[in-house]
Amino acid sequence: MRLGFIGTGTITQAVVTGLLRFDFPFDRISLSPRNAETAAALAALDRRVQVGKSNQEVLEASDVVCLAVVPQIAANVLSELHFDSRHHVISFIAGMSIDEVRRLVRARSKVVRAIPLPAVAEGKGSTAICPADRVATSLFSALGQAVEVDDEAKFDALSAVTATMASFYAVLEAQASWLVRQGLDYDAARSFLSGYAVGLAHDTTRSGKSFTGLIEHCMTPGGINEQVHNELSKRGTYAHFAEALDRVLVRIQGRL
Template sequence: MQRIGIIGVGEIGRAIVAGLCEGDDQSTEVFLSPRGARIASELSERYEGVQVCADNQEVVDRSELVIIAVRRQDRHDALASLRVDDDKIVVNVMAGVGNDDLRQTLATDAPLVRAIPLPAVRERRSVTVVYPSQPAVNSLFEHLGGVLPVADEAAFNVFSALTGTLTAHYWYLATLTSWAAGQGIAFQDADRYVRSLFQGLGRSLNDETRSLRQLAADHETPNGSNERIRTTWFDQANSEALQKALDDLLADLQ
């Protein structure tokens, strides 16, 4: 795939462009919509082969594969009257917008593929879930860190719900930092230490020979500090509350 268009250049659009254009691969042409004008202009100045188009129709016309990354609530304004020929491939990265909904909006028979790219695609380190499997789309996201095609939209929605936990993880770390600062530790020192602590822990996730539960067990000693926090804070009630929140989110996504 040599010509890729992106309609809606926010955080995910920016990450995709960086992932495509950083490094030695200079063969891809990227066409950006004027939505998110500041980011689009910045990207076109930084990367050769990235161009900002006059409007969304020009993005579609000049591209082989079109990524639609506008916010859910903006999709009708952004996509109104857009003509998408059947030989294009459309990648839908709008959270909570199914392909049937998008097909009705675009009035096209072009292949539509849902995808969940995450910001780490900029470093080509994020596995992207897609539905349905499509060779050109699979190839694109394999290049950006990996692709995980799923069997149906129900499975896709489960993975989409999982992405809703990301900022809770950041908030957990922020809470640890605030607690340490409340104990008299300089905030900058607490922040630096918590970041270092969990960056190191995160690298252990690369060891796929051990399950997540095994990794947890390997970081605990019987009656030790880690076991104490896990069993007293992340108890059965806490676990059930998290699962209930995910159930409710999944119901909304469906």
């Protein structure tokens, strides 16, 4: 497999790092020269990773092409390139539909969408793929969990959920700040909460229970978990997530 990446930012860095770390079989990886420092650092990791002189050179050296540019410049970048039917295109471009990508590519290439996140560098996390695709699934199942969906409405919903990353850390920061007010050093609070969060996340992967089942498993009648959960539920805290995600989905689908 000859892989190419148009755009060499955080996600490309994570995907390439993961592919190397977990010995994914490939013949060559060609990188966009746009972010020269990141591209050079990745090329230094393995002789099969090379930096192209241009994005077009990356295309010419690749069969599977990952589009990893931000939406604001995608049209300008892709309109300058010449794809052909042999290219298997995997688009990471947020909010850009398969039809939109296909129009910009201007070739009879296979086009799929994927949402890899930085954790793929460590072989963790999930990558949404639309539609089901053998090539994309083989790539991302090697780097964590690959989740295939059959239409872009579902893919957009999964994309919207990734908008909760900052909120996840904000919840941990609120707990850390509370611990500091109780007299702990911030570093100790952060260390404890980091391990605590990893343990909870691990429980979701080792157990087949629904999230509701995990909630119930954590609570004993009259216990402290039940107390906090009930208080937050009564205040509508969890409902705010759905309302915020509804607004994000509208934005992703271009209805604003």
